[in-house]
Amino acid sequence: KAGVTQTPRYLIKTRGQQVTLSCSPISGHRSVSWYQQTPGQGLQFLFEYFSETQRNKGNFPGRFSGRQFSNSRSEMNVSTLELGDSALYLCASSLGLAGVIGELFFGEGSRLTVL
Amino acid sequence: DQQVKQNSPSLSVQEGRISILNCDYTNSMFDYFLWYKKYPAEGPTFLISISSIKDKNEDGRFTVFLNKSAKHLSLHIVPSQPGDSAVYFCAASEETSGSRLTFGEGTQLTVNP
Numbered sequence: 001k002a003g004v005t006q007t008p009r010y011l012i013k014t015r016g017q018q019v020t021l022s023c024s025p026i027s028g029h030r031s032v033s034w035y036q037q038t039p040g041q042g043l044q045f046l047f048e049y050f051s052e053t054q055r056n057k058g059n060f061p062g063r064f065s066g067r068q069f070s071n072s073r074s075e076m077n078v079s080t081l082e083l084g085d086s087a088l089y090l091c092a093s094s095l096g097l098a099g100v101i102g103e104l105f106f107g108e109g110s111r112l113t114v115l
Numbered sequence: 116d117q118q119v120k121q122n123s124p125s126l127s128v129q130e131g132r133i134s135i136l137n138c139d140y141t142n143s144m145f146d147y148f149l150w151y152k153k154y155p156a157e158g159p160t161f162l163i164s165i166s167s168i169k170d171k172n173e174d175g176r177f178t179v180f181l182n183k184s185a186k187h188l189s190l191h192i193v194p195s196q197p198g199d200s201a202v203y204f205c206a207a208s209e210e211t212s213g214s215r216l217t218f219g220e221g222t223q224l225t226v227n228p
Contacts, residue, residue, distance in 0.1 A: 043159070056212060108156065
């Protein structure tokens, strides 16, 4: 079956702009979570959506937001971009069953460069 | 506050030998631990996991050991193969945290032929 699809794969923005990234999870997966990867920082959890509701949120400023649609596809938005937002943004999907820690399936990521 | 730490940014081993990747954590609420592998230009892929009720889990060439008292886990790869060259991330989770994983910084493993 098709894996997690993220678009766009690469993008360049300037400071102050906003960006929207998209993620299509594996069919049947209802949980979508987003992570930011920067050099030396590993992967930092942004948020998780399950059945169109934000179920968990990491320690990022309010400029980072997301949403999930009825078909489980998800988008994340970053407003008023800063140079430090340059990173690889990874989306992961899972069944998301309550109380079950399941394997996360990651997409290839969207690499954002802020100039 | 880095709750999961991988203190070795890189590790180089010879093909056929054992690779040992280490990970330390500070949050005693973590009860599930995972290892992910990442190749360049690809997303991380799940490798192996272990619950806090166990101290060892094995899957083929990969074995994860958990020492809860030391808050330490390690991944052993035996024998190492050149195709194992990748960045390995340790991750931890609390049962109630859903898909929220706390990752380490990663260790670049290079297996030399």
